[in-house]
Amino acid sequence: MSFEEIFCQDKAVSILQRAFASDKIAHAYIFSGSEGVGKFKTVCQWSKLLLCAEPIMQNGITDSCGQCPSCIKFQNGSHPDFNHIHKELLEFTEGGKSKAAPVDVPIAVIREFLIAKVSSRPVFSKRKIFVVSEAEKLNKHSQNALLKILEEAPQYCCIILLCTRLQSLLATTKSRCQIVPFLPISEDKITEQLKQAGAEKKSAKYFARLANGSLGVACKLVQLESEGADFYQTKKEIINSLCNLSLRDTLNLAEKILSQAKTISEIWAKLNKEMSKPDIKRTVGKIMIRIIMSALYDAMRLDFVQAESLVNFDQLEDIKKLAARFNCEQAAEKISQANQAIQQIESNVNERLIFERLLLNVAVSDSMACSNVQR
Ligand SMILES: [Zn+2]
Known part of the structure; x- marks a missing residue:
């Protein structure tokens, strides 16, 4: 892996390259951008460069040499001056063993794995790196605990927060941090990558749109598909059911979505051992809501855009039926309810309740609208 291989993040790479070339490396960065756009890959390459003993220049880009003892330790995942902080470390904190998988990044993790380690000097390289994954999940206490360190980090420290929601x-x-923006990747480039990974043309285009600029998410969807997750078929069925959804059908549809989500989560868990099962379940739940949201969004803008640019361009008839059921305002309200449902999943509300309520809202407001029309 090298800086040159980082996909479509030229702006972020050039900010880091300029900082390195002018020896103006900040003590704290926030790599900000959606999930799956290359933040983690970039932070690994950046850390490796900062720790490398003999950086090299190639095609105008400074990169780690890949051969010095530091690079070799980094590549083996055993560099003593590289610290990756993530919420799952909770079980290794004092008294954390019996605690359930955390939803946010607990203060105990920040204290024991970051603050306590900052003051000791690097042991192998001239710098010490701390990367905090899912910084958007740092709760208020964790952030307050971090403030002093972010402000007065020792010269040898570089702390990088990876964040999907700056707000x-x-x-x-x-x-207290320098923000490095990571932009969404264009649909064409993602589709191309997915086709190269073996995805069929139509599903590649759909997954690229659903992933909304995130190559990582799109690749994961295609990978799950090849392992038998049947995501594409599932989404077709969900959208088809939505366009005729009656109050009576909502509980059944919720049940069906939950059962599909469970199957997909199980396949995902086999592929990805380092992500906790509750996290996988929440991520799949959010994708299911995005599928529903994408149909509502398509229905809302059906009259204003070409059919080809809809997310569900492959289910035009279903989207037309859905659009006939509510006006733009109602569709917008349902989209906002779906957004709330995504936030509830992140706050660990019972998923069955979330899906039942969301689908009920789609069906109820629709029948109320119809009865208003009849009156
Ligand atoms: Zn090196």
């Missing part, structure tokens, strides 16, 4: 961070946290 979740306190202004005081943001103001």
